[in-house]
Amino acid sequence: MSETTFERTNDGVAARSATDLYRAVWRWHFYAGLFVLPFLILLATTGGIYLFHDDLDRLLQPDLKQVEAVAGATPVAPSAMVSAALDSVPGQAVKFTDPATPDTSAEITVTTPGGETRAVYVNPYTAEVLGDLPDRGTVMWTLRHIHSLKILGPYAESLVEIAAGWAILLVGTGIFLWWPRNRRRGQAGGVLTVRGAPRNRLFWRDTHAVTGIFVGIFILFLAVTGMPWSGVWGAKVNEWANGTNFGYPAGVYVGVPMSDARLADTGETAWSLEQAKLPESSAPSAGAKAQPIGIDRAMAIVDGLGLARGFALALPTTPTGVYSASVYPDDLSRQRIAHLDQYSGKVLVDMSFADYGPAAKAMEWGINTHMGQEYGLMNKLVLAAACVAMVLLAVSAAVMWWKRRPKGSLGVPPLPEDRRAFRGLIAILIVGGIVYPLVGLSLIVMLALDFAVVRLGRQPV
Known part of the structure; x- marks a missing residue:
């Protein structure tokens, strides 16, 4: 074999190898999109709307949430x-929520004799009852439950975890497919710019690629910061990370009796404190x-x-219960938890964000x-723009697929x-599956379904 022939052969093998790898990645990018894009939309x-939940709650239910501020x-x-x-x-x-601003109502959470929990809204200047709703029954809480799929039951939360893992795969394979290959300098079409018109598939392909890379x-x-809320991985990591020392960082817990009740049982709390146990009040001796x-x-x-305004005070409901004050404002540094003995008023536990460990601080920063x-209005606007872009990404993928697909075929x-060519890709999938077991499953x-589809496709008709 001549040197020229040898070089051509090597070039052909390299080109075929690159094509095979591209096809393997493209196939799994397609599968990831097939599963993730409905969830992504x-x-x-729901997430883009919920970013503005405080303002929207006041706008949608002003008769309950707002009062006229009385100067002085x-x-x-x-x-x-x-x-x-x-x-x-x-x-x-069972709980009193302090008005966060002078024109905000107070919220008292009441457990009825029938076992229902209701939120009663009261004018803090006149004690006039403005109305009531089921606890966490506002429009924004309903939207939050839709966002987390809690509205479908506890097992549906697992779908969020799987979708988040596949979203990571979607982005990784998408970057590989987007990466410029064999481009002359100065060519940006389909990389940073969009070519064609909406009637053409090229337009939607470029829109998808350019939107996706940004x-x-x-x-x-x-996806990563949403994992702490997931039903399996998030719950297990939370239990592992915060299940010792009564859930409090070293140096915060003091030598007082602890109950079996958790802080999370009193209402919404920080992810890092969901396993924190409540202390007990010193019950009076007999007589x-x-x-x-x-x-x-x-x-x-x-x-x-x-404590920052807007804190919630959980009220004791048993002889050994405590007053538990907690506040989780936008400013992470002002997060605070304090438990009081219901008889003496002694502060049993007082913890702020500064007391969290490095991992908990990082996790709470991600969640916030x-x-x-965390960064005020700009944080909301940037994420809202990203949410709009995600919907565009999903829509462009659907249109591109519709224009490309063979008639009568997926x-x-x-x-x-x-x-x-699948080996390297599968190795990455295995690593991801170890980190997120439910995603790995x-x-x-x-993989089994893909193998079955291929086998069926080879059967003679």
Whole structure:
């Protein structure tokens, strides 16, 4: 064989190898998109709206959420607001949420004799009851439950975890397919610019590629930071990360009796504190006449600790229960948890964001940024733009596929001639499956289905 012939042969093998690898990646990018894009549209739409939940809640339910601020007026005692709420909705008050701003109503959570939990909204200046809803029954809470798929039940949360893992695969394979190959300098069509017109498939291909490369980093970020909420991986990691030392960082827990109840049982809490146990009040000895300090005194103590406005105070419901104050404002540094003995008012546990460990701080930063809270309005606007781009990404993929697919066929990208091209891709999938086991299981199922489709396609008709 001449040197020229040898070079041509090598060039042909290299070209065929590159084509096979491209086909393998394209095939799995197609599968990832087939699974992820419906979820991506749902999550981007609901998440993009929920970024502005505080403003939208006030806009959609102004009769419950808003009051007229009275300059120089002092709010009535919390006990008076609780009393008014119980007159309207009989039961047991379990939580008092302090108005975050002068024109915001107070929220009292009541458990009715029938076991229903309702949120009662009260004017803090007059103790007038404005109305009530099922607890977490606002439009924005409903939207949040749709976003997390909680509205479909506990097992549906696993789909979010699988979708997040496949979204990571989608971005990785998408970057490989987008990467410029054999381009002359100065050619940016399909890489950074869009060619053609909407009637052409090329336009939608370029729109998909250019949008994807810009929004890919946001998809990765939101997928990774959304994992803590997932039903399997998130729950297990949370249990592992926060299941020791009663869920509190070293140096925060003090030597007081601890109950079996968790902070998460009292309402919404930070991800890093879901496993934190509640301390117990020192119950009065037999024959003693110790009386609880009451909500007014408890609120005064919490105010003295300097918690940010808008904090929630969970009320004791048992003889050994505690007053638990918690606040999770947009500014992470102002997160705070404080538990008070219901008889003496002694602060049993007082913890701020500064007390979290490095891993918990990183996780909470990711969650706070994911929710559009960490960097103010700019955080919300950037993520909202990313959500719009994700919907465009999904729509362009669907249109591109529709224009490309053969009539009467799903249009799955062709298999590589040399199946060894799958080896590197499968190795990456295995690593991802180890990190996210539920995602790994779904990958195995997809591999089996793909193998079955190929085998059926080879059967004689």
